[in-house]
Amino acid sequence: MRQSKLFVPTLKETPADATVASHVLLLRAGYLRPLAAGIYSYLPLFQRVIRKVERIIREEMAAIGAQEFFLPALHPAEIWKESGRWEVMGDNMFRLKDRGGRDMCLGMTHEEIFTAIARDELRSYRQLPQVWYQIQTKFRDEARPKSGVLRVRQFTMKDAYSFDLDQPGLDKSFEDERRAYCRIFERCGLSYVAVDAHSGAMGGSASTEFMVRTDAGEDDVVHCASCGYAANVERGESRGPSSAAKGGVAGPTKAFPTPGVKTIEDLARPPHGKPPEQQLKTLVYWADGALVIAVVRGDDELNEAKLQTASGAQVLRPAHPEEIQAALGARPGSLGAVGVRAGEQEKIRRIFVDRTLAGLSGMVTGANEDGFHLEGVDVARDLAQGTLADLRKARAGERCPRCEAGALDVYKALEVGHIFKLGTKYSEALGAQVLDAQGKEIPIVMGSYGIGVERIAAAAVELHHDADGIRWPASIAPFHLSLLPLQQQDAAVAQAAEKLYEDLGAAGIEALLDDRDERPGVKFKDADLVGLPFRIAIGKKSLAEGKVEWKARGDAQAELVPLAEIVSKAKQALGKAGAFSIVG
């Protein structure tokens, strides 16, 4: 491609409202332009990157026998109502009505649609397993789009679905997919970690997320360097707080006045002086229409995902102050679970107590009367109606739940892929069944596997860039190398560049020929910004000696290479860098 014909609107200055590296650089280097919050136009360079990522994905999907579909983005409400997710998805779903007033939505994911096809078409166990996928635009009305293309409202996803007869079949499909994901991320130049994850609104029994470590990410990963244990903090466990709980003196519970005390910190200060480790934090949640209580230690944070798992709730949110007041008779700040009855007929459905609290006594908690707290609380005695569960958020420095030695590290990461063992949740909801070998009708066992295409590209930029611009992995760079005639007006230079451009093309190398009549400095700057993995510069001085300059994007020094050898050198370097497709 000739740069004079390619639309690459580079920016000298950093756009004011971009903060993360990938956002800044993709805008500056002429890959992206915003249309609205979380909605971007992909300019020619970005489109090429996306195509390359998709190609790698297609190759790896083909390698595990997956078949590509293309499904509608516009869905009728009925199918989402069948699975129950018309409600579950809430405000995150873009909804609209057609001219006849029928409810429609834009697809956020495609379990329902693929499952409907399976239901309508799959009849026999002989047709299984099937692995179906598509690469489609997804729509999610994110509450807060941010960080350029990292969190958006319209994006491209590869989503695959497996249909198996039984659990062992699903296990195999899941493992195939997991390995394909590893190859995809490796080929795209991403270092990543596969972690245990929370399944959230997807449901299902197990899920693994693929995370790229970067401060631009929005998830926290709990990781043990000793044994490799890794989990999303939503799921992450630990052997408990590093500071021991400070139980007070055992004895009967006793109320004491605490006027004005609203927080754990208030109660820790004089005149009360109850350290957070000795306090019980009581939180009330609304879970599928009922209220539940979660109790964690005063210095711990409740992990909502864990509460969701423990309670089995589909929809979970903090209860409103009015709801809390009506149920417990006090406002947040003076809440406690002691003496609260739980059950189907009660105002509180269930009480969950973090398992690290088991056996503690002499604790302090709210008295369910504004301005009063209780001391001398014995968890086993006074919270016996509660269910012990892992509820607390694991923290850095705590001991690894899996190995004896390790201490946990917590870091920011970006989710680039997520694979789920769905089981029969969707096949049962939508009635997707087949006859097994005994002629019995059984629900299909499903898995679902997603990859964010733009996120792969953006993650690559987050991981590979410097002060001058992007440093694309060769496999997904929009072109293989920049070809820079430094003096476009010099006939010898221009001709040599043209000849080399043709030779490179004939060798299967994608060169971006900067044939613009620009000064060398401009070409160097733009080339660094755009970030192709290699650069060939043709200057008149070295050309007179029959040489051109070769440089990898990250190298400090260029190397002079005889013109006759440059094509084979380029081919070799690109091959080594993984620029060429396996099947290509």
Added chain:
RNA sequence: CGGGGAGUGGCUCAGCCUGGUAGAGCACUUGGUUCGGGACCAAGGGGUCGCAGGUUCAAAUCCUGUCUCCCCGACCA
């Protein structure tokens, strides 16, 4: 949804407090000189100051409302 910030030429921003006919740098056009790390000189083109009301002789500037964007949080396969 809560908190904070910002909307002035394509981009980055000044002007607003203290109202008086809209500016700079970059980018763009033309001519000239340049030509190995975002050149220089000269001459140009381009802006309903987000939008709608209001106050005033007069509003980018003051007031009210509203929209949009960004950041933090809540939320989120």
